[in-house]
Amino acid sequence: MVSQAVQDYLKAIFKLQKDSPVSTTELAKELNVSGASVTGMLKRLASMGLVEYNSYHGAKLTPSGEKVALETIRFHRLLELYLKEQLHYPLDKVHEEACKLEHFISEEFIERINEILGDPKFDPHGHPIPTKEGFLLNQDEIPLTDAEIGVSYTIGHLEDDNPELLAYLESLGLLPGTVIKIIEKLPFYGPISLKIKNSPKTHTIGFEVAKRIFVQK
Numbered sequence: 001m002v003s004q005a006v007q008d009y010l011k012a013i014f015k016l017q018k019d020s021p022v023s024t025t026e027l028a029k030e031l032n033v034s035g036a037s038v039t040g041m042l043k044r045l046a047s048m049g050l051v052e053y054n055s056y057h058g059a060k061l062t063p064s065g066e067k068v069a070l071e072t073i074r075f076h077r078l079l080e081l082y083l084k085e086q087l088h089y090p091l092d093k094v095h096e097e098a099c100k101l102e103h104f105i106s107e108e109f110i111e112r113i114n115e116i117l118g119d120p121k122f123d124p125h126g127h128p129i130p131t132k133e134g135f136l137l138n139q140d141e142i143p144l145t146d147a148e149i150g151v152s153y154t155i156g157h158l159e160d161d162n163p164e165l166l167a168y169l170e171s172l173g174l175l176p177g178t179v180i181k182i183i184e185k186l187p188f189y190g191p192i193s194l195k196i197k198n199s200p201k202t203h204t205i206g207f208e209v210a211k212r213i214f215v216q217k
């Protein structure tokens with residue numbers, strides 16, 4: 001069993017690495033720690049065989065590092081759904097609670113949760129849940145700010161790290177699975193007006209809010 005800090009680092013690298021390694025600066029910002037502690041930890045992770053690290057290029061996960069990251073993400077997302085569905089937590093509270101719990105539960109515990117939830121595919125924010133084997137569905141989604149006017153889109157996922165924003169989106173009914181259509185988009189990063197399917201009301205949201213909603217056609 002790896003430590004809580006190790007799990008958090010691997011999860012953060014997994015989140016930030018797209019096609020290129022993650023820099024120390026990016027990681028320090030994501031984890032809210034100093035550059036020096038990131039460097040120290042990356043060297044440790046490299047010695048454990050979990051990351052490939054080079055002070056010039058940055059860090060990237062090895063296959064074993066990726067396995068641990070995906071396992072932690074599976075725990076996190078299943079816990080979030082369990083908190084929401086079975087314990088009736090509001091959407092804006094589940095991320096923080098899952099962040100704490102994910103480090104202390106066993107595989108047996110999480111598989112029982114998975115069974116109770118019926119082997120779900122998505123967490124309450126719309127993020128895919130990695131399978132037990134470590135397979136993660138690739139989401140083909142764009143930020144709402146890139147969506148076209150007059151076309152119907154389904155909300156795929158919402159960024160899970162801003163509780164106030166999530167509470168606000170929940171109050172508007174802008175949750176994963178909801179079908180929406182943009183009515184108007186003002187230029188220069190202006191507000192976006194949209195309609196929810198089968199609702200006569202028009203909602204206007206700011207550009208910064210729309211950037212955190214991901215949709216698919």
Ligand SMILES: [Zn+2]
Binds near residue numbers: 080
């Ligand atoms: Zn979360």
